[in-house]
Amino acid sequence: MSHLHSLKRHLVARYGAIIAITVLLLEGLCMFAIRSYYVNTIEQVLSNRVQLTADYYQKYVPGVTPLARAQKLLSSVDKDEVALVEVLDLQGQPVLDSDGFIADYRHTTPEVSAALNGQQHAWVGKSPLTGEKILAVAAPLCRDESRDTVGVLRYSVSLEQTFRVIQRLYIYCLLVGLIVIALVLALCYSLACRILLPIEDLTIAAKRLGAGAHDVRVRQRSQDELGQLAATFNYMSSQLDAAERAKNEFLSSISHELRTPLTSIKGWSETLFSGKLVDKPNQTQLGLEIICEETDRMIGLVEDLLDYSRLQVGHITLSLETVEINDLVTEVYQQLTIRLSERHIGLTLDLQQQLPLVEADDDRLKQVLLILLDNALKFTPPDGLISIRTRFEQDIVITVADTGPGIAPEDLPFIKNKFYKGNSKLPGSGLGLSIAQNIVQLHKGRLEIASPATGGTTVDICLPQSTPWTAGTYNWTSKANSTRQNLS
Amino acid sequence: MAKVLVLDDEIRIRGFIVVNLESNGFEVVEAASGEEALRIAHTQPDIQIALLDIMLPGIDGIEVCRELRQSYPAMGIIMLTAKEQEQDKVSGLEAGADDYVVKPFSPNELIARVNALLRRVTLVEQVSSSSEELICDPFVLCVSEYKLYKGEKSIAMTPTELAVMEVLLKRSGKAVSRDELLDAVWGPDYFGDPKIVDVNIRRIRRKIEDDPSRPFYIETVWGHGYRWHGESLA
Missing domain, CATH: 3.30.565.10 (Histidine kinase-like ATPase, C-terminal domain)
Structure with missing residues (x-):
């Protein structure tokens, strides 16, 4: 039954593959959405803050030196702010950050470059300083109405924590996906069995029927098409059985029909041949008559059979x-x-x-x-x-x-x-x-x-x-x- | 002159059987149906041999055989069967027939069978006048009465069964081959199925053994024949 097993494997493999691909694609989509949702939300928040702070700087922050202005500005930043807020000069070097430090460092990351060119920009990447994943948003700082950029305001947050959350979600996602795939494979397998078991039954039964067994019946496992096929097979088998029985009955009846006249003919002819009836002309006559009549009876029988078979073939x-x-x-x-x-x-x-x-x-x-x-x-x-x-x-x-x-x-x-x-x-x-x-x-x-x-x-x-x-x-x-x- | 009952519903078959039996010196009574055969048998108890066709309208030959056997254990019965199937032969013999002939048969063969069976039937009669008894504890084979006594219990036997028992008892303790039994009981010119020996042994076992499925008195000697379990008489 190797071809059936291969059919089973085919069914499971094909459907399994289709389902697995679908699930994995959906998973990917889902993961992308999760990541985007988190990062975008954070970016949105940071961007708003940067925008607000930069506007505020432009309109209200007094001070002469950039440092003084920076101090003024940073003092207005919420104490609970989780992001690191920096004010950079035109070279990208921090004038002051919200922790009160002045780092001796130049930011070269894309958001800073964009801000220096007068564009607010957000960037996700590895911080060259700490090696952490960060989200940084930078906006140009302008003074008064003159749109000249005098510095850059930069908000940055570590994404490590966020990514850990996202990662955990990824793992959940994958687990659910794998469970789904496993379930689907199991379903596929049971479906294949459901389809193939009756087929296997039928194959075995058909083989037995072909080999000459007459009482072959298939278990009808369901009411569906395969169940109907099994029922039909059983019907066919029972019809064959009936035909076979009719044939046997016919053979035994025909052989009886032939045997009776044959017994008479053999009995009488041997009796006549043995010479027991030489001096009994009446019985001799009777014997010969019987032989003739019985021969006619057999001829009639054979005629019937021939007629019947001719009628059957048309x-x-x-x-x-x-x-x-x-x-x-x-x-x-x-x-x-x-x-x-x-x-x-x-x-x-x-x-x-x-x-x-x-x-x-x-x-x-x-x-x-x-x-x-x-x-x-x-x-x-x-x-x-x-x-x-x-x-x-x-x-x-x-x-x-x-x-x-x-x-x-x-x-x-x-x-x-x-x-x-x-x-x-x-x-x-x-x-x-x-x-x-x-x-x-x-x-x-x-x-x-x-x-x-x-x-x-x-x-x-x-x-x-x-x-x-x-x-x-x-x-x-x-x-x-x-x-x-x-x-x- | 031995009296033979011929039962066949086909008058044409009955006809030549009667002619042949009569020309061989038998007295013949004919019956066309099972009912008629039983009626005749009851009015003429001197019938020694019955030839019974199996396929009959009304009660069939097997049933006739069974009833005749019950009333007349000494009667010799030959079945005329139109079927060669093993089942038909066996069911006839099981019903108590001594022999069977398959249609179509040669009249000479039939006469030979009738003669062989008649020898067995009359042998029993001859012996009965000398009232011989074979004793082999707990059995007493009383040939004159067609009976075997097992202790106090009497067991009715057919002529054939009696003959088989006689051979086995006379050679008690020694193996008797199937062919020897066939020769001794059915005659050397028997050309039927040797299975007839086994069917008779089975029938005897059913009558005498305590547990017929595990025979004690008649042992099977594999590939050879049978042996009466007991001391040698000689």
Whole structure:
């Protein structure tokens, strides 16, 4: 089942990868947003302060020397200010910072350069002085109305603390992401199993079925499409099973049917051959008669089988002609009267005059009638009555009715099935009705069987009357056969 | 003249069987159904052999066999089976038949089987006049009554079972091969399935063993045959 496992791996890997990429992208986006949010907020605050302080310097701070002004300015800065506030001269060197120091150092970082050029600017980076990550905002300091820059005001804060917070958030983010990915992979896996387990079941079952097992059933794990597939498979399997059983029953019934005449033939022929009956001409005669009759019985059986298999493959062609049903029925009736009188079974004929004509195969229709009459004969006790009637309703109906025991209701749905013999142990292949049904269907007619609880069986052959535009214009054949003929 | 009952619903098959039996000097009574066969058997208890077809409308041959066997343990019964399946052979033998013939069969084969079975049936009758008893504690094989006594309990035996028991008891303690049993009981010209020996042994075990699934008196000698557990009589 390696291909199935690889399918499982595929499913998990593909979906896992898609989900992982998505999650990681979202994570990245999220992290970027967090960082931006923190840094921007701080920058915003610092920028506001720088702006305010610079405006204040421009308007209100008195003093002559830059140092004095710087002192004045820084003294106005809030005592709780966390940022380092510096006043730089035009070279970027601090004049004074909020801690009261004067550093001997020149700022060269971009925000200072920008401020020296008259632009307020914010910068995030590593402080060259402390090596810490810092956010620094610098603004030019101007005096009065003259827009000349006289120095630079610089606010800077360490971002180390902030970044630590951000880092912690990053880690949370990643953890959540990983958990999500793991969950998704697990879901993928279980989904793959859910899909593949039934498929695996089906594969194994199909293999067993192919290998000739008949009782193969798949567990139906769900009600979804795969569950339906399993149910369908089970249905198929049960149908195969039924077909197999029908075949076996047929084989055993056929072999019994063949064995009985064979036993007679073998028994009688060997008896005759052994010379035990040399001086008994009557028994010799009887033996020979039996051998002939039993041979006929076997021939009949073989004919039935051939007919049936031809009908199944559609090899039977109807040679259609316009048939007068009453004539056909009468002919069959006359054939049978002799046979019936021997067995003390009455046969009545009741014809409706002026029946419409029918497009039919004369011989095949006779065959159907004979099959039905043969069945009636088999099941009708001596002194019973068999009647043949014709009538015209929507179709032309030929009815064969007998006064036999009828058909058990539980057998009725199956009797047209091939090889079905009910409980009957009477001779016969169990093919007759199946053949009759096939022939009638080729005539586009119906075979209707009824057996009321009061006993007796009635079979109707319903044939459509011939329509003017089909009468004699073309030959109905079974479809498969017409193509076959065209090919040959 | 030995009397044979022939049961088959097909008159054509019955016909040649009757002709052959009669030309071999048997007296024949015919039955076309199981019910008829039982009725005839009850009115004519001198029937020695019954040939029973299995597939019959009404009560089938197996059932007829079982009932005949119950009422007439000494009757020889041959099943005429139309099926070659193992199950059919075995179920016939289990029901108490002595032998079976598969259709289609040769009349000569059937006559040979009937004769072989008749020998067994009459052997029992001959012995019965001498009222021989084979004693092998706790068993007493009383041939005249077709009965085996296990202590006080009597066990009804068919002619075939009796013959098998006789062979085993006479050679008590020694292994008897399946072929020897076949020759001694069914006759040297028997050409049926040797499994018939095993089916009869199984039937006997069911009658005499305390636990038929773990036989004590009749031991199986693997790949060979059977042995009566006990002291040698000789």
